[in-house]
Amino acid sequence: ExxxxxxxxxxxxxxxESSSLNCSYTVSGLRGLFWYRQDPGKGPEFLFTLxxxxxxxxxxxxxxxxxxxxxxxxxxxxxxEDSATYLCAVQRGGSEKxxxxxxxxxxxxx
Amino acid sequence: xxxxxxxxxxxICKSGTSVKIECRSLDFQATTMFWYRQFPxxxxxxxxxxxxxxxxxxxxxxxxxxxxINHASLTLSTLTVTSAHPEDSSFYICSALGGGAMxxxxxxxxxxxxxx
Numbered sequence: 001e002x003x004x005x006x007x008x009x010x011x012x013x014x015x016x017e018s019s020s021l022n023c024s025y026t027v028s029g030l031r032g033l034f035w036y037r038q039d040p041g042k043g044p045e046f047l048f049t050l051x052x053x054x055x056x057x058x059x060x061x062x063x064x065x066x067x068x069x070x071x072x073x074x075x076x077x078x079x080x081e082d083s084a085t086y087l088c089a090v091q092r093g094g095s096e097k098x099x100x101x102x103x104x105x106x107x108x109x110x
Numbered sequence: 111x112x113x114x115x116x117x118x119x120x121x122i123c124k125s126g127t128s129v130k131i132e133c134r135s136l137d138f139q140a141t142t143m144f145w146y147r148q149f150p151x152x153x154x155x156x157x158x159x160x161x162x163x164x165x166x167x168x169x170x171x172x173x174x175x176x177x178x179i180n181h182a183s184l185t186l187s188t189l190t191v192t193s194a195h196p197e198d199s200s201f202y203i204c205s206a207l208g209g210g211a212m213x214x215x216x217x218x219x220x221x222x223x224x225x226x
Contacts, residue, residue, distance in 0.1 A: 034213075041201075041220070041222070042220060043114075043205075043218050043219045043220045044217045046215070046216060046217075049214060091213060096142055096213070098215060099156075102151070102152060
């Protein structure tokens with residue numbers, strides 16, 4: 001069974017304090033690993049898709065990396081508007097379904 | 111681009127009644143749509159996958175007679191919660207494929223259902 005574990009569950013940072021969120025996964029034949037941002041009471045917003053180990057993608061203050069067992073979402077010099085829950089999901093080969101982790105709730109204090 | 115809408119955003123209904131939630135892809139044709147349910151502080155749980163013109167595929171443990179899905183066109187899918195009970199209260203979110211790269215699902219804003 002495909003599993004996704006995100007850590008930590010919650011993270012508080014000061015504005016400008018860089019950190020990383022972790023997503024560990026087990027899946028038979030990874031097709032893609034996805035990162036989403038979710039604000040309270042809203043649907044997830046797509047951030048990145050990573051397909052193979054060693055791949056990296058960047059968007060503003062966010063950088064996602066992928067290994068064979070885990071993915072990291074690095075947040076550089078975060079701002080209060082980066083506060084949200086960050087979700088990781090995996091998709092196995094031959095399937096369109098996504099299996100989500102429980103997310104990391106990030107709070108960035110000014 | 112790749113905008114998905116849901117209606118209504120919030121609904122309160124009485125136990126025993128049925129509620130319909132609409133999911134629309136506004137600027138693209140969605141080959142496949144998905145319905146998820148999310149409980150507080152929990153991850154998104156896939157309920158079913160729907161393709162235009164065919165029957166939805168439900169995940170294990172999801173009652174197909176209770177959660178009716180109709181994918182009437184390439185831009186519209188509906189979820190009807192029949193004979194709703196308080197335990198059906200949740201945040202229901204749809205997503206759609208087809209608005210970007212092959213594997214990217216774009217999500218709607220969600221519908222908060224409260225059954226009293």
